[in-house]
Amino acid sequence: MAHPRSVQEILDNVTARKDGLRKALTVDVDRFYHECDPDKDNLCLYGEPDGSWALDLPAEEVPAELPEPCLGINFARDGMARKEWLALVAVHSDAWIMSVAFYYGAKLNFEQRKSLFNQMNSSSTLFEVVTGKREAVGLKRGRQNMSVKRKMVTDGDISTNLKGCRAELYWPDDGNWYSVVINAVNVKKRMATIQYDTGEIEELDLTEVIHDEQMYLLE
Template sequence: MDMVSISSAPRSVEDIFKDYSSRRSALVRALTADVEEFYGLCDPDKENLCLYGHPSGAWEVTLPAEEVPPELPEPALGINFARDGMNRKDWLSLVAVHSDSWLLSVAFFFGARLNGNERKRLFSLINDLSTVFEVLADRKQGKDRSGVDSGSKSRHSTKRSSDGHTKNSSRAVNEGYGEDDEEHSETLCGSCGGNYNSNEFWIGAIYARGGTTGSV
């Protein structure tokens, strides 16, 4: 755990934001890329453990500082105790929320001597970055969305194949009807010798020739 003396603490808005960004990056890495290592270090059988993010970009799971009061605000104590009693994702999210709270407390601890406008500027810079919790949530949603997209693509491919089969079947049926129509169009009228038209009443040809019929 790094010990920061008051004399060497970052003073300007830019320096405080740089310190915040480095600590944040360390915590994000602990909960994402290095999550298996982090999870293993949080043994519930050990004493109160804390997750620290250092200005160097390194993270550390260790005991809290012994100094009272401490040089810096302390992160949440005993994050290891709840590890096995919670859903893994929920536990990581809880650690992320506490980590965000700690990052802000450290940043504004360093910014205690800033004036109002400088504090607003510092908060604006910090607020432009995603929180540790947001990074973790986006990562989870991305994995969930990837699974959903794969399923959707599979269903879409099946639907396209089914539609193609349906269209081909419809085309075959329509062509069959076309052949039947051609056969009907070549039928000759037995009375007048003309082509039979299915839209005309057959007896009309007889009357057209002046003929009569005894029965219909």
């Protein structure tokens, strides 16, 4: 498969890889955590250009065709708190995404490299997604349309009927409200999978959201 060459081709490639990594660290986090068995050999977390993720051994070819992600992430799993370990994996994954982007972009000129970086930097890092330290760039939504009815989410709303609903989610870190769509609901675990207007996907603990009154359903 030919390597991406233009800024847009590179951006599309690494965005899909990042989406795959985000799924591993959020939507598929339980499976990812389980598969990172410290008793296995050195494992690497790969984001694939089709938007999927893979946990595998490093490439045998030396030097590898692409920069390799962090080696042996599974070894540290049981020596750290789960959240801290996931944050560490996210940091290394962010660094890997950047290295892949600028490996592909080696022949870009200054303005093209600047454009590539600025576009990548306009979305939240994996570390921000995993830890909840989200940047407001590209996500903040004004409340100009005051005619839209809003209903605070309550315990009684937790059902599969939430799937497909639009909502507004409040982030206390920056004091902003964000427009989201609820993609899935796990009633038993009281968790929801949401998608921001930027395409980013995240898992929410509905118990915390309801307790802190941080979500409105848009009617």
